[in-house]
Amino acid sequence: MHELSVAQALLESVDRCQRENGGKVRKVGLTIGRLGGVDPEALHYAWPAALVTSSNPALAECVLDVKLLPLSFICRECGAKVKAEKLTLECPTCHRETLVRDGGRELIINYIEVE
Protein backbone atom coordinates (compact mmCIF):
# COMPACT_ATOMS: atom_id res chain seq x y z
CA MET A 1 0.00 0.00 0.00
CA HIS A 2 1.35 3.36 -1.11
CA GLU A 3 -0.01 5.23 1.90
CA LEU A 4 1.95 3.02 4.27
CA SER A 5 5.24 4.24 2.82
CA VAL A 6 3.93 7.80 3.02
CA ALA A 7 2.97 7.23 6.65
CA GLN A 8 6.37 5.74 7.40
CA ALA A 9 8.22 8.65 5.79
CA LEU A 10 6.04 11.01 7.77
CA LEU A 11 6.70 9.14 10.95
CA GLU A 12 10.44 9.41 10.36
CA SER A 13 10.16 13.21 10.27
CA VAL A 14 8.03 13.23 13.41
CA ASP A 15 10.47 10.85 15.08
CA ARG A 16 13.42 13.11 14.25
CA CYS A 17 11.57 16.13 15.60
CA GLN A 18 10.59 14.31 18.80
CA ARG A 19 14.16 13.20 19.45
CA GLU A 20 15.37 16.77 19.08
CA ASN A 21 12.66 18.36 21.21
CA GLY A 22 11.52 15.62 23.58
CA GLY A 23 8.01 15.22 24.96
CA LYS A 24 5.23 12.87 24.00
CA VAL A 25 3.70 13.45 20.58
CA ARG A 26 -0.10 13.71 20.67
CA LYS A 27 -1.02 14.87 17.23
CA VAL A 28 0.46 15.60 13.85
CA GLY A 29 -1.26 18.14 11.61
CA LEU A 30 -0.80 17.43 7.95
CA THR A 31 -1.82 19.27 4.82
CA ILE A 32 -1.91 17.40 1.53
CA GLY A 33 -2.55 18.46 -2.03
CA ARG A 34 -5.34 16.78 -3.94
CA LEU A 35 -3.13 15.71 -6.80
CA GLY A 36 -0.38 14.03 -4.83
CA GLY A 37 -2.09 10.64 -5.01
CA VAL A 38 -2.40 10.31 -1.25
CA ASP A 39 -5.85 9.33 -0.02
CA PRO A 40 -6.46 10.82 3.46
CA GLU A 41 -8.67 7.91 4.49
CA ALA A 42 -6.07 5.34 3.44
CA LEU A 43 -3.46 7.37 5.26
CA HIS A 44 -5.53 7.21 8.45
CA TYR A 45 -5.65 3.42 8.09
CA ALA A 46 -1.95 3.20 7.37
CA TRP A 47 -0.91 5.41 10.27
CA PRO A 48 -1.34 2.86 13.13
CA ALA A 49 0.44 0.27 10.98
CA ALA A 50 3.36 2.63 10.61
CA LEU A 51 3.28 3.42 14.33
CA VAL A 52 3.76 -0.19 15.38
CA THR A 53 6.97 -0.33 13.34
CA SER A 54 8.35 2.63 15.28
CA SER A 55 10.76 1.97 18.10
CA ASN A 56 10.02 5.35 19.68
CA PRO A 57 7.49 4.96 22.55
CA ALA A 58 6.87 8.73 22.61
CA LEU A 59 5.01 8.36 19.33
CA ALA A 60 2.75 5.46 20.31
CA GLU A 61 -0.41 7.54 20.88
CA CYS A 62 0.14 10.05 18.16
CA VAL A 63 -2.87 10.71 15.90
CA LEU A 64 -3.09 12.34 12.49
CA ASP A 65 -5.06 15.44 11.60
CA VAL A 66 -5.20 15.57 7.82
CA LYS A 67 -6.42 18.55 5.83
CA LEU A 68 -6.83 18.61 2.09
CA LEU A 69 -5.71 21.70 0.26
CA PRO A 70 -8.13 23.17 -2.26
CA LEU A 71 -6.83 22.99 -5.80
CA SER A 72 -4.86 26.02 -6.90
CA PHE A 73 -4.79 27.53 -10.37
CA ILE A 74 -3.20 30.50 -12.05
CA CYS A 75 -4.80 32.22 -15.02
CA ARG A 76 -2.45 32.54 -17.99
CA GLU A 77 -4.36 35.57 -19.27
CA CYS A 78 -4.92 37.82 -16.29
CA GLY A 79 -2.68 36.21 -13.67
CA ALA A 80 -5.53 35.63 -11.22
CA LYS A 81 -4.87 33.05 -8.53
CA VAL A 82 -7.86 30.79 -8.08
CA LYS A 83 -8.76 28.15 -5.51
CA ALA A 84 -11.32 25.52 -6.36
CA GLU A 85 -12.57 22.20 -5.04
CA LYS A 86 -12.35 20.47 -8.41
CA LEU A 87 -10.54 20.70 -11.69
CA THR A 88 -11.69 23.62 -13.79
CA LEU A 89 -10.42 25.68 -16.71
CA GLU A 90 -12.56 28.80 -16.59
CA CYS A 91 -11.08 31.83 -14.90
CA PRO A 92 -13.66 33.50 -12.61
CA THR A 93 -12.00 36.88 -13.21
CA CYS A 94 -11.67 37.11 -16.99
CA HIS A 95 -13.98 34.19 -17.91
CA ARG A 96 -11.58 32.60 -20.35
CA GLU A 97 -10.62 28.95 -20.19
CA THR A 98 -7.02 29.72 -19.41
CA LEU A 99 -6.42 28.31 -15.95
CA VAL A 100 -3.37 26.18 -15.34
CA ARG A 101 -2.74 24.13 -12.23
CA ASP A 102 -0.48 25.49 -9.57
CA GLY A 103 0.92 22.85 -7.24
CA GLY A 104 -1.38 20.18 -5.81
CA ARG A 105 1.20 17.63 -4.72
CA GLU A 106 2.03 19.20 -1.39
CA LEU A 107 2.60 17.12 1.69
CA ILE A 108 3.28 19.47 4.56
CA ILE A 109 3.55 18.90 8.28
CA ASN A 110 1.71 21.88 9.77
CA TYR A 111 2.28 21.20 13.40
CA ILE A 112 3.38 18.55 15.83
CA GLU A 113 1.50 18.67 19.10
CA VAL A 114 3.64 17.59 22.01
CA GLU A 115 2.74 17.02 25.62
Ligand SMILES: [Zn+2]
Ligand atom coordinates in the same frame (compact mmCIF):
# COMPACT_ATOMS: atom_id res chain seq x y z
ZN1 LIG B 1 -8.21 35.23 -15.99
